[in-house]
Amino acid sequence: MRQLHLLFRVAAAGLLATAAPLPSAQSRLDSATSAELVAALSTTAPEPPAPMLTRSLGRATANAPDPATSLCVGPDNTPSSATPDGGTRNLYVTAAPKVDLNVRFGFDSAAITPDAEPMLAALATALTSPELRGHRFVVAGHTDRRGSNDYNKRLSCERALAVRAFLVKRYAIDSKRLVALGFGFDKLLDAETPENEVNRRVEIRRF
Numbered sequence: 482m483r484q485l486h487l488l489f490r491v492a493a494a495g496l497l498a499t500a501a502p503l504p505s506a507q508s509r510l511d512s513a514t515s516a517e518l519v520a521a522l523s524t525t526a527p528e529p530p531a532p533m534l535t536r537s538l539g540r541a542t543a544n545a546p547d548p549a550t551s552l553c554v555g556p557d558n559t560p561s562s563a564t565p566d567g568g569t570r571n572l573y574v575t576a577a578p579k580v581d582l583n584v585r586f587g588f589d590s591a592a593i594t595p596d597a598e599p600m601l602a603a604l605a606t607a608l609t610s611p612e613l614r615g616h617r618f619v620v621a622g623h624t625d626r627r628g629s630n631d632y633n634k635r636l637s638c639e640r641a642l643a644v645r646a647f648l649v650k651r652y653a654i655d656s657k658r659l660v661a662l663g664f665g666f667d668k669l670l671d672a673e674t675p676e677n678e679v680n681r682r683v684e685i686r687r688f
Contacts, residue, residue: 638663
C-alpha cells in the first residue's frame with residue numbers, strides 16, 4: 482500500500498509539471514507548421530482599433546522607424562497601402578492574434594539565412610489559407626537590449642522589411658496585406674533578461 486501511495490504521488494507530480502505553463506521568455510517559436518500558424522492567427526477577430534494621431538511619416542530617415550508609429554521606411558510600406566480606407570491608424574493592436582517567430586538572419590544583418598526559409602514557407606502557406614487570406618498583418622522586428630536604441634531600431638526595421646519582401650517576392654503575398662514595423666528593444670519578451678536572445682524575433686500580428 483505504501484508503494485502504491487508513493488507511485489500515485491510521483492505520477493501526480495509528473496502531471497502537474499506537464500501542465501505548468503511555459504514562461505513568457507519561451508513563447509518564441511523556433512519552428513512551426515502552417516496549420517499551427519493558421520490556428521494561432523485565426524482566433525477571434527480583435528475590436529477595430531481607435532484612430533491614432535501621428536507625425537508626418539516623411540520625417541523618418543534611412544531605415545529608422547517613424548518615432549510616432551514605429552512604421553519602417555521601405556518600398557510601398559505605408560498605412561495607406563495596408564488599410565482599406567487609405568488612412569493612418571494604430572496598426573499594432575495589442576489584443577490581436579499573433580505569433581513570435583525565430584527567423585534566423587546573418588550576424589549583424591538582415592540577410593535571411595537558409596535555416597529560416599522553412600519557417601517562412603510555412604508562414605506563407607498559412608497566410609494564403611482560406612482562414613487567413615482575407616486578413617492583413619503587421620510584420621514587426623524586435624531585438625534584444627545589446628547596442629544602442631538607434632542601432633536596434635534600424636536593425637529591427639531592416640529585418641521586418643526583409644521578411645516582408647521575402648514573402649512578397651518568393652510567395653507572391655500581396656504587399657498590401659503586410660506592413661513592417663520596427664520596435665528595437667521596446668517590446669521585450671523576456672524583460673527580466675533584456676539581453677536574452679529570445680528577444681530577437683519577428684512578430685506576425687493581425688490588424
